[in-house]
Amino acid sequence: MPRPRSLTQDQLAAGALAVIDRDGLAALSMRTVAKELGMSPMGLYRYVSDRDELEELVVEHVLGSVDAGTPTTATSWQERIEIMAGRLRDGVIAHPEAIPLTVLHRHRSLAGLRWSETVLGILTEAGIDGRRRVVALRALHGYVTGAIQLEHLGPLAGEGTAAIAALPAAGFPHLTETARSAGEVGPDEEFFGGLRLLLRGLTGEPSP
Amino acid sequence: MPRPRSLTQDQLAAGALAVIDRDGLAALSMRTVAKELGMSPMGLYRYVSDRDELEELVVEHVLGSVDAGTPTTATSWQERIEIMAGRLRDGVIAHPEAIPLTVLHRHRSLAGLRWSETVLGILTEAGIDGRRRVVALRALHGYVTGAIQLEHLGPLAGEGTAAIAALPAAGFPHLTETARSAGEVGPDEEFFGGLRLLLRGLTGEPSP
DNA sequence: GACCGTAGGCGTACGGCGTACTCCTACAGC
DNA sequence: GCTGTAGGAGTACGCCGTACGCCTACGGTC
Structure with missing residues (x-):
C-alpha cells in the first residue's frame, strides 16, 4: 500500500562503506553518507534509527562478503x-x-x-x-x-617496529633484538x- | 625561570580516567575533563596538543599500573x-x-x-x-x-549468549547447543x- | 627592586556533529 | 478518489574539537 522504499539496507551500507573506504572512518557521518547517496541528512533516519545502527549495517555488509x-x-x-x-x-x-x-x-x-x-x-x-x-x-x-x-x-614491517628497534638497548634488550628480526616475518x-x-x-x- | 606547571601529565590522565570510569567513554571530551580538573576547556591544550594525545596519556596511565x-x-x-x-x-x-x-x-x-x-x-x-x-x-x-x-x-554469560541460544536451531544447530553450555564457563x-x-x-x- | 619570558587562566568563535521536529509532495491499494 | 506511508527538504539545538586573543602571576636575570 505505501510508496515503495527507494533504497535497500544493503545500498545504504554500501554507501557508508564507500565513504569509509574513500575518506576514512573519521569522515563517516550521517551527513556525508546522505550526500554520498544523494539524499538529505535526515533521510537516513527512515532506514536506521541511529548512527549505531548504520554502523551495524556496514559491519553486516562487510562480514556478509565472507x-x-x-x-x-x-x-x-x-x-x-x-x-x-x-x-x-x-x-x-x-x-x-x-x-x-x-x-x-x-x-x-x-x-x-x-x-x-x-x-x-x-x-x-x-x-x-x-x-x-x-x-x-x-x-x-x-x-x-x-x-x-x-x-x-x-604492522610488523611498519614504523612501530622501526621505533622499537631504535629504543635504548639497555632498557629493552630483547625487544630491540626481536624488532630487528621482525622485518623478515x-x-x-x-x-x-x-x-x-x-x-x-x-x-x-x-x-x- | 618560568612559572611552574600546576598539573602533571599523570594528574591529567587521572582526571580523564575519572570521567571515563564515572560517566563512560562517550562522556570523555576536552570540556568534561577540564571541568573535572577545575580548569577551562582550553587550558588542557597546554599539556596536550590534541585529544588523541590525551587518550594516549590515559592509556599510559592504565598500563602503567601493570x-x-x-x-x-x-x-x-x-x-x-x-x-x-x-x-x-x-x-x-x-x-x-x-x-x-x-x-x-x-x-x-x-x-x-x-x-x-x-x-x-x-x-x-x-x-x-x-x-x-x-x-x-x-x-x-x-x-x-x-x-x-x-x-x-x-561476555559468555551475557545477553549475547542468551540471544544466540534463542536462535532458530535449524539454521544454527551447533551454535544454539554451544550457547547452552557456555553459561558454565x-x-x-x-x-x-x-x-x-x-x-x-x-x-x-x-x-x- | 625592576624587567621579561613563560605558564596560567578565561572567553569568544567557527565549523561540524547527531538528531528532534515540522511541512509538503508523491505514490499504491482500498 | 481517499488514505496512509515514504520521500524529500529545512530549521534548530546542544554538543564537540580547537584556533585565537587578552590579561595575570610568577621566577629567573640584571
Whole structure:
C-alpha cells in the first residue's frame, strides 16, 4: 500500500562503506553518507534509527562478503579452520578503515554468527565438545580479532617496529633484538603462524 | 625561570580516567575533563596538543599500573607468561570503559613495551628465538587483546549468549547447543583456557 | 627592586556533529 | 478518489574539537 522504499539496507551500507573506504572512518557521518547517496541528512533516519545502527549495517555488509560455507578442499580439520580464519581476515582487511567498526559490532552480526556456526561444526567433527568447544571457539574468535587489529594498527614491517628497534638497548634488550628480526616475518606468516600455535594446542588430549 | 606547571601529565590522565570510569567513554571530551580538573576547556591544550594525545596519556596511565617485573613465584615459563597475561588483563579490566582506548593506543605505550620486553625475556629463556619468537609474541599480544575485548563486548554469560541460544536451531544447530553450555564457563576459565591452548602450541618442536 | 619570558587562566568563535521536529509532495491499494 | 506511508527538504539545538586573543602571576636575570 505505501510508496515503495527507494533504497535497500544493503545500498545504504554500501554507501557508508564507500565513504569509509574513500575518506576514512573519521569522515563517516550521517551527513556525508546522505550526500554520498544523494539524499538529505535526515533521510537516513527512515532506514536506521541511529548512527549505531548504520554502523551495524556496514559491519553486516562487510562480514556478509565472507564465505561461511564449510571448506571442502582441505584434508584436515585444522586446515579447514585455517581456511575459515583466512576468509574472515581477507573480508575484514578488504576494508581496513572499517576495522574498528567490524570489531565493535561483530558479535551482533548475523554473518558473524554464520561463520561461528561453521567453525563450531568443524570443531565438533574434530571431536571437541562441551565447555572445551566453548573455550576453543572463543579463543579462535579472540585471536583472529586481536591479530587483525594488530596487523592493522601496527604492522610488523611498519614504523612501530622501526621505533622499537631504535629504543635504548639497555632498557629493552630483547625487544630491540626481536624488532630487528621482525622485518623478515610477513603478515601471512605472522597471522597463520600464531593461528597454528592455537590449533596445535587444540590438538590431542584436553589437558597435557 | 618560568612559572611552574600546576598539573602533571599523570594528574591529567587521572582526571580523564575519572570521567571515563564515572560517566563512560562517550562522556570523555576536552570540556568534561577540564571541568573535572577545575580548569577551562582550553587550558588542557597546554599539556596536550590534541585529544588523541590525551587518550594516549590515559592509556599510559592504565598500563602503567601493570606490574612488568618478571614473576618469581612461578615454576615454569608457561606459568610465568600466564601471570604476565593475567596482570595485563587485570589492569585493563579495572577500567572497562577505557578498553577501546587501551586497545587503540597500546602499541604506542611505553608501559606496553615494558610488558612485551618481560614476555620476550620469558620466551627467550624457554629457548624460543628468531622469527619463531616474533610470531609467539605477536600471537600472545593478539590473543590477549582480542580476548579482553571479547570478554568486555560480549561476555559468555551475557545477553549475547542468551540471544544466540534463542536462535532458530535449524539454521544454527551447533551454535544454539554451544550457547547452552557456555553459561558454565566463567571468564577466567575462558581467558586462561584459551591462553593455555596457545602455550601448549608453543611448547615442543617448532613444526609438528 | 625592576624587567621579561613563560605558564596560567578565561572567553569568544567557527565549523561540524547527531538528531528532534515540522511541512509538503508523491505514490499504491482500498 | 481517499488514505496512509515514504520521500524529500529545512530549521534548530546542544554538543564537540580547537584556533585565537587578552590579561595575570610568577621566577629567573640584571
